Amino acid sequence: MNSSNAITRIRRLLLSKKVGTFLICLSIASLLWVVHALNRNYKYTLRVPVAFLNLPTNKLLVGELPEYLDVEIKASGLKLLFISLKKNISEVVVDFNLLKNNAKSQAYSIRNGNFNLQNSINFDVEILKIRPDTLFFSSKKGISKLLPVKANLKVNCKPGYSIISKTNVTPAYVSVTGDSVDLIKMDTVYTYFLNLKDVHQNYSDAIALKKPYSSINYNVKNVQLKFSVDKLTEASIKIPVQVMNSPGNETIKLLPSFITIKYLVAMNDYENVSTNSFKAVVNYEQIKEKQKSLQVEIVRSPSEVKIIKTEPTSISYLIYK
Numbered sequence: 565m566n567s568s569n570a571i572t573r574i575r576r577l578l579l580s581k582k583v584g585t586f587l588i589c590l591s592i593a594s595l596l597w598v599v600h601a602l603n604r605n606y607k608y609t610l611r612v613p614v615a616f617l618n619l620p621t622n623k624l625l626v627g628e629l630p631e632y633l634d635v636e637i638k639a640s641g642l643k644l645l646f647i648s649l650k651k652n653i654s655e656v657v658v659d660f661n662l663l664k665n666n667a668k669s670q671a672y673s674i675r676n677g678n679f680n681l682q683n684s685i686n687f688d689v690e691i692l693k694i695r696p697d698t699l700f701f702s703s704k705k706g707i708s709k710l711l712p713v714k715a716n717l718k719v720n721c722k723p724g725y726s727i728i729s730k731t732n733v734t735p736a737y738v739s740v741t742g743d744s745v746d747l748i749k750m751d752t753v754y755t756y757f758l759n760l761k762d763v764h765q766n767y768s769d770a771i772a773l774k775k776p777y778s779s780i781n782y783n784v785k786n787v788q789l790k791f792s793v794d795k796l797t798e799a800s801i802k803i804p805v806q807v808m809n810s811p812g813n814e815t816i817k818l819l820p821s822f823i824t825i826k827y828l829v830a831m832n833d834y835e836n837v838s839t840n841s842f843k844a845v846v847n848y849e850q851i852k853e854k855q856k857s858l859q860v861e862i863v864r865s866p867s868e869v870k871i872i873k874t875e876p877t878s879i880s881y882l883i884y885k
Contacts, residue, residue, distance in 0.1 A: 606640075610634070612635050618660045638692055675697040675698070708741040726870070732789075767793065797830075801825050807848055816884075826875075827869040842866075846858035
């Protein structure tokens with residue numbers, strides 16, 4: 565009975581008006597604290613992606629171009645909350661033609677550059693620091709040129725899968741700046757070697773560019789590598805065999821006159837393959853040499869298929885004068 569009475573008293577206490585009033589006051593106080601906290605100013609560091617234009621062509625960069633700027637800002641808690649919820653911050657573009665530079669020290673000030681970080685952040689904030697805030701160059705003469713990028717790539721697909729597109733590299737060309745002695749030896753920029761195994765789906769990723777010489781700098785550090793992969797299906801098609809280089813003064817009957825080609829093709833390209841996609845021939849020179857059987861050669865086939873078998877591979881013939 566005593567325990568039952570105690571439980572009853574606790575229930576009455578919890579349901580009393582005093583407890584309800586306390587909870588309401590606590591909620592109001594918490595809300596006011598949150599509003600106050602969001603209205604206060606705080607410091608926060610953002611990583612902002614950056615791209616550079618019009619690098620000096622007669623100077624050499626000391627170090628490497630940064631991919632990001634670490635921007636220390638000061639803003640209200642509410643603004644910082646919305647900024648932190650953004651998944652992607654827009655890239656800022658820094659034009660060297662608009663940067664202030666010190667001719668004596670060969671230094672370019674990013675902090676005083678004429679570019680709008682506010683647009684990238686999408687909020688009006690106070691910018692306290694930018695790191696790096698200065699880029700340094702050497703007075704040593706250098707040159708700059710645009711070179712194509714080539715992926716150093718090895719891809720092994722899972723059984724039953726194949727690459728169905730060209731390997732796309734973006735950007736396809738990069739600006740290379742460096743010592744003229746080293747740069748004159750370069751005609752292509754290569755990525756670091758990438759060995760992909762058991763690939764069974766479309767691929768897209770950033771890959772770093774390789775520097776053959778320490779004096780060389782690129783306007784970007786990475787390129788985007790992309791290609792499409794699809795599942796293969798086996799198919800077959802029957803096509804006629806033609807006589808190549810025939811003089812036309814005799815009738816030649818091929819036995820058989822058709823062959824069957826078995827091939828693998830991506831599901832996406834299956835409907836695009838027809839008899840006109842292939843061409844099979846035998847060479848009349850073999851007939852002139854009086855060979856008993858003629859070797860069949862596939863001289864045309866679509867790039868999206870992989871021929872696995874041809875039946876038959878050789879045929880007989882009759883000549884009617």
